[in-house]
Amino acid sequence: MLDILFSDFFQRALVGGVLIGITAPLIGMFLVLRRLSMIGDTLSHVTIAGVALGFLIEVYPIAAGLVFAVLASFAIEKLRKAYKSYAELSIAIIMSGGVALASLFFTLGMGYNTDVMSYLFGSIYTLDTTDIYMVAGVTVVVIAVVALLFKEFFLLSFEEDAASVSGLPVKMMNMLITVLTALVVSTAIKIVGALLVSALLTIPVAISLLLARSFRSSIILSVIISELAVIGGLMMAGLFNLAPGATIVLLLIALLVITMLGRKGFTTT
Amino acid sequence: MEPEVQDCHQSIIQLNKVSFSYRDQQVIRDLNFSVKERDFVGIVGSNGAGKTTLLRMIVGLLPAAEGAIELFGTPIRKFKDWERIGYVPQKNAFNPLFPATVREVVMSGLYNRKSLFKRLSRQDQQKCDDALEVMRIQDIADKRIGALSGGQQQRVFLARALINRPDLLILDEPTIGIDAETQAGFFDLITHMHARHHMTFLMVTHDLDMVKDYLGESPVSQNGKIQFFVRHSHEIENCAEEDLQHSLV
Numbered sequence: 001m002l003d004i005l006f007s008d009f010f011q012r013a014l015v016g017g018v019l020i021g022i023t024a025p026l027i028g029m030f031l032v033l034r035r036l037s038m039i040g041d042t043l044s045h046v047t048i049a050g051v052a053l054g055f056l057i058e059v060y061p062i063a064a065g066l067v068f069a070v071l072a073s074f075a076i077e078k079l080r081k082a083y084k085s086y087a088e089l090s091i092a093i094i095m096s097g098g099v100a101l102a103s104l105f106f107t108l109g110m111g112y113n114t115d116v117m118s119y120l121f122g123s124i125y126t127l128d129t130t131d132i133y134m135v136a137g138v139t140v141v142v143i144a145v146v147a148l149l150f151k152e153f154f155l156l157s158f159e160e161d162a163a164s165v166s167g168l169p170v171k172m173m174n175m176l177i178t179v180l181t182a183l184v185v186s187t188a189i190k191i192v193g194a195l196l197v198s199a200l201l202t203i204p205v206a207i208s209l210l211l212a213r214s215f216r217s218s219i220i221l222s223v224i225i226s227e228l229a230v231i232g233g234l235m236m237a238g239l240f241n242l243a244p245g246a247t248i249v250l251l252l253i254a255l256l257v258i259t260m261l262g263r264k265g266f267t268t269t
Numbered sequence: 270m271e272p273e274v275q276d277c278h279q280s281i282i283q284l285n286k287v288s289f290s291y292r293d294q295q296v297i298r299d300l301n302f303s304v305k306e307r308d309f310v311g312i313v314g315s316n317g318a319g320k321t322t323l324l325r326m327i328v329g330l331l332p333a334a335e336g337a338i339e340l341f342g343t344p345i346r347k348f349k350d351w352e353r354i355g356y357v358p359q360k361n362a363f364n365p366l367f368p369a370t371v372r373e374v375v376m377s378g379l380y381n382r383k384s385l386f387k388r389l390s391r392q393d394q395q396k397c398d399d400a401l402e403v404m405r406i407q408d409i410a411d412k413r414i415g416a417l418s419g420g421q422q423q424r425v426f427l428a429r430a431l432i433n434r435p436d437l438l439i440l441d442e443p444t445i446g447i448d449a450e451t452q453a454g455f456f457d458l459i460t461h462m463h464a465r466h467h468m469t470f471l472m473v474t475h476d477l478d479m480v481k482d483y484l485g486e487s488p489v490s491q492n493g494k495i496q497f498f499v500r501h502s503h504e505i506e507n508c509a510e511e512d513l514q515h516s517l518v
C-alpha cells in the first residue's frame with residue numbers, strides 16, 4: 001500500500017505540491033491583508049475556462065489557463081478602478097464570466113469531460129514533467145518578486161495611501177500581485193483543483209494571523225502551515241485514493257479549528 | 270535701486286486658485302495659500318469644512334480639479350522627493366488584525382521610490398530606534414499595532430512620519446481620541462520640533478487653545494469654513510541672522 005508513495009507520479013505530485021505550498025500562502029498573505037481573498041477564487045474559475053479551451057483546441061491546457069488568468073487579472077484591475085469602493089463587484093463579474101465560458105467550452109468539447117474532475121478537485125495522477133517545470137518556473141518568479149519588493153508590498157497591504165504618499169508605484173504593484181496570483185492559481189489547479197485552490201491561498205494565512213505578531217513571522221508561519229497540509233494531504237490522497245484538493249483543504253480546516261480552540265485556552269497577543 | 274526685503278525662506282507649499290469637488294459637491298473653491306519654510310500653520314474648521322480633503326490634495330492623494338499646487342517649488346505632478354514630507358492621516362485605515370509590530374510600521378516610513386529594491390541597512394535600524402525613542406515607544410516596539418490604544422497608535426504613526434527627518438510634517442487631527450495630558454505633551458513635542466529642528470508644520474486641529482496659544486488669536490486667512498492660523502518662521506529666528514549662521518558653517 002505504501003508503494004504508491006514511491007511511484008513516479010506521486011513523487012511528481014509531491015514536488016509540485018511542496019512548491020505550491022510555498023507560493024500560495026506567500027501571495028495569499030497580500031491578498032488576504034488587502035481584503036481581496038476572492039481574487040484567488042475568481043482567477044481559478046477563469047483558469048478553468050482556459051483549460052477547457054485548451055482541450056478543445058488542443059493546446060497545452062495549463063498554458064491556456066494561465067493566459068486566461070493573466071488576462072482576467074488585468075480585467076479585474078480595470079474594473080476595480082471603475083467601481084472604486086466595490087472591489088467585490090468586479091470580482092463577481094469576472095468570476096461568473098469565467099464559469100460561463102468554462103461551461104460553454106466543456107459542452108462544446110463533450111468527451112473530454114473525463115479530465116474535468118481532476119481540474120476541479122485536483123489529482124495526484126495527472127502531473128507530468130512539463131507541469132513540474134511550469135510550477136518550478138512560477139515558484140522562482142514569485143519568490144524573486146516577493147523578495148525584491150517585500151517591504152513595498154508590506155506597506156501597500158498595510159496602508160495603500162501611505163504607499164502612494166511615499167511615491168511608490170501603487171498601481172503597478174497592485175497589478176503585479178494580481179498577475180502573480182494568476183500564475184500561482186493556474187499552476188496549482190492540477191494538484192489542488194480549481195474549486196479548492198483559493199483555500200490554499202487563504203486558510204494558512206488565516207491561521208497565521210491568529211498566531212503571529214509580526215509580518216515576517218506570519219509569512220513564515222503560513223508557509224509552514226501550508227506545507228504541513230500539502231504534504232499530509234497528498235499522502236492521505238495517495239494512500240486512500242482520494243482527491244488531494246479535498247484532503248489538503250480538510251487538513252487546513254482541521255488546523256484552523258485546532259488553532260482557534262488552542263487560542264481560547266490560553267489567549268496571547 | 271533698493272532691494273525689497275528679501276525672503277530667505279523657501280516656499281514649501283504653494284496653492285494657486287485650487288478647487289476641488291466630490292462628484293456634485295464642491296468642497297474647496299479658489300483657494301490661494303502658501304507655506305514658507307519653517308512656518309507653523311494651523312488649520313481650523315467645523316466638521317465637513319474640507320480640511321482633510323485639502324491635506325489629501327497636498328500630499329497627492331486627490332487631484333485638484335482646478336488650479337496649481339507646488340511642493341518645494343515643484344509642480345506636484347513632477348514632485349519626487351516624497352521622503353521630505355511626513356504625513357499622518359486623520360484615520361489610519363489599517364486592518365486591526367494586521368500582523369505588524371510597532372517596529373515594522375515605523376520602519377515602513379523609510380520605504381519610498383528611492384529605496385525600491387534596496388535592503389534595509391544598519392543606519393535604517395538606527396533611524397527607527399531614534400524615532401521610537403523620540404516618541405517614547407521603545408518599550409512597545411515589538412507589540413502588534415492592532416493591540417495598542419488609540420493614543421499609542423497615534424504615536425506610532427507620528428514616529429513613522431518622523432523617521433525620515435522630514436522638512437514638512439502634515440498632521441490631520443493628531444490628538445483626536447487622546448487624553449488631555451498626553452495631548453499637552455504632544456503639543457510640547459511638536460512646538461519644540463518646530464522651534465529647534467527647523468521643521469515646517471501643517472496641522473489640522475480642533476484644539477483652539479493650542480492654536481491661539483502658539484499661533485495667535487486671529488486667523489491670517491480664511492476660505493469657506495476653513496481658517497488658517499500661522500506662526501511665521503521669522504518670529505522664531507531672524508532671517509538675516511540665520512543667513513549669517515549659514516555662511517559661517
Ligand SMILES: Nc1ncnc2c1ncn2[C@@H]1O[C@H](COP(=O)(O)OP(=O)(O)O)[C@@H](O)[C@H]1O
Nearest residue numbers: 291294296314315316317318319320321322323
Ligand atoms: N470620499 C468622499 N466622497 C464624497 N464626499 C466626501 C468624501 N470625503 C469627504 N467628503 C465630503 O466632503 C466634505 C469635506 O470633508 P472633509 O474634507 O473630510 O472635511 P473635514 O476634514 O474638514 O471634516 C464633507 O461634506 C464630506 O462629506
Ligand SMILES: [Mg+2]
Nearest residue numbers: 320321322359
Ligand atoms: Mg477631517
